[in-house]
Amino acid sequence: MPESQRKLSVFPAFHKVAGRPVVVVGGGEEAAAKIRLIAETKAEIVVYAESLDKETGADLIAAHGEWRGRAPAAGDFDGAALVFAATGSEASDAQVRALAKQAGVPVNVVDRPELCDFFTPALVNRAPLAVAIGSEGVAPVLSRHVRARIEGLLAPAFGDLAGLADRLRERVTRSLATVTDRRRFWARFFSGRVAENVFAGRMYEAEGEALRMLEIEPNLAGHVSLVGAGPGAEDLLTLRAQRTLQEADVIVYDRLVPEAVVAQGRRDARRVLVGKAKGHHSFSQDAINALLVTEAKSGNRVVRLKSGDPLIYGRAGEEMAALRAAGVSFDIVPGITAAFAAAAETEIPLTLRNASSSLVFATGHDADGNTLPDWAGLALGGVTVAVYMGRSVAGKVATRLVEAGLKGSTPVAVIENASRADRTAYAGRLDELGVLAARPELTGPVLIIIGDVVAEGALDAAPAPLAALAA
Structure with a gap:
């Protein structure tokens, strides 16, 4: 679903009910459920019903509520905080709703969301902390499932x-x-x-x-956290990264970090995009270093949010050096790097007994933009190689590896936008990598995995052979 459509039709809020009547109309199972829910608050529970089921009566006694053995009449809801219509009869519930509207009291009609002024959430009670989970009345069972998960996360x-x-x-x-x-x-x-x-x-x-x-x-002075945002999927963000984002006054983030990940920070945190793409730097690295130092020395807690892991081709070394030189404290929050996400999605074992016992992270460029041949010899020994930022120089990388003695038939996998919804993956041979340079439509980050272990992966996870890009 597009982000523009992810809007609620309700506004979540908490009603003040302490010391005020909350009215339940009905004496059956639905009424009992509402009594148990309201009993977790300091409200005064009042039940209108000509008779009560045994369970409902027991719940009302346990909640120290009041039973009035009749149907409600005009004026009975005056001063109430909330009203629940739970008679089990559409006609009776409609009458209750009319009386509540006449008294100006919000009403919930059980199993009739179109008649409700508010919805009752699935509640996690850690008083005074409360977590309410709602689905706008359309999926209460799902709300209960989510509640069960949160119950396990939040100790009493x-x-x-x-x-x-x-x-x-x-x-x-x-x-x-x-x-x-x-x-x-x-x-x-x-x-x-x-x-x-x-x-x-x-x-x-x-x-x-x-x-x-x-x-x-x-x-206390300011502080900088170099945080790995992971490969893109927001559920691959670590718990420590989420906590650090929530504590940040300023979030400095790269172009490849999705908005959904940046949004994990506080709403009032200042956000600074320092996006960098090949050949287009809105901020130089020196300017980013200076920004981090300035913000920290102003007393802010700063998160430098980087795609993947900050210590793998994230220029964290340069930023750490600048922070040390300026006397600014910092820490590092590791993230899931693209190679791990790409391998997981295509079921490629990056190391495999009798096939590859080592893994090399490589980049297609050095600091001057030249293709790096240094790791070519490692691939000859059966080492799995994960090449970052290698689309435009894939052909040169393949040529150097073949010149070094690696077979042109060596399996390779190419994954764009690992872990994201728009991920694309291709499987092929080393001597087919040259087609990538001519495919500018591959605008996302491209990760290339080279080695015999690629053949052990789920090739059906790759939607097309690499050779198809040449068409």
């Missing part, structure tokens, strides 16, 4: 962590003058040693660590 202690944050909030506001300082403190609070102590049940130690952080926070 997350509520204790949120409670500690609530107790410290006023003190943090008094101690830290700026929004940036407070945001940075909370980022470290929720992902560092404070959280670790809470999850281990050491609340006293957690609070002590939080107070210690509060004393040193105003003196």
Whole structure:
């Protein structure tokens, strides 16, 4: 689905219900489900029904709710926060809806999304933290499946962590003058040693660590994280990369990083595109280095977001040298490099006993744009070679390898846009690589895998033979 169509027809929000009546009309199974949901809040539960099922009555007693053994009448909903129509009868539910509209109270009609003012989410309760999962009423079973996954991710202690944050909030506001300082403190609070102590049940130690952080926070300088964005698919972004993006004040990213990955950062983070393509540099490397240093020295937490892994053809070495020289602290968050994604999609084992015990990452160009022959001899020994940025010089690479003694029939795979929805893949022979240079429509990053292991892959995963590009 295009990004422009991924828009909700509802606006997610949380209703304040503490100490206010929430009304359920109905005495059957549907009503019982709503009573159990509302019982997770501090609302006053009121049920209207001429009779209650045994289960519904038990749930209402457990929730300390009130039963009124009749149908609702005009004025009964005045002052209520919400109304649920769960009678099981379309006519009765319609009457309940009319009374709610008359009282100006939002109403949910069970199994009738077109009559609902709001939808009930699948709820993950880690009070005061809550996660609500909704599907606009069209796929409640899917919402429950998602809820089950999130339940496993969020330990019950997350509520204790949120409670500690609530107790410290006023003190943090008094101690830290700026929004940036407070945001940075909370980022470290929720992902560092404070959280670790809470999850281990050491609340006293957690609070002590939080107070210690509060004393040193105003003196913290900026920081740069060199983060690998992976090959493109947003679900291949690591958990550490996601967390680091959420903590960033500034995101400096390359042209090859998809918008969906950049969007993993905070909405209010400043974004700077420093896109570079072959022969077209909107920012020179020196300018990027200077930008990172300037932003960090201004006290910002900066994420330098790079396609793939920052240490593999990502010029991270130059940026680290510049940061060290300027006295700026930094860390590196590794990412999944394109060779791994490409091999996984085409089921090519990059190493294989009795075929290839070594793997070489190579690039089609050196710093001056010349084709590199240095690794040609390695391929002769059965080493698998993954060539990055090699489309325009694929023919020269193949010629040098053949001249070095590698057979022209050596299997190769060519993958463009590894891991992305627009991925294309081709399988063929080394002596067919020359056709790539004449195919400018291959505008995405191209990864070439050379070696006998290619023959072990799922060749049916490649939609066309490499020779077909010559047509």
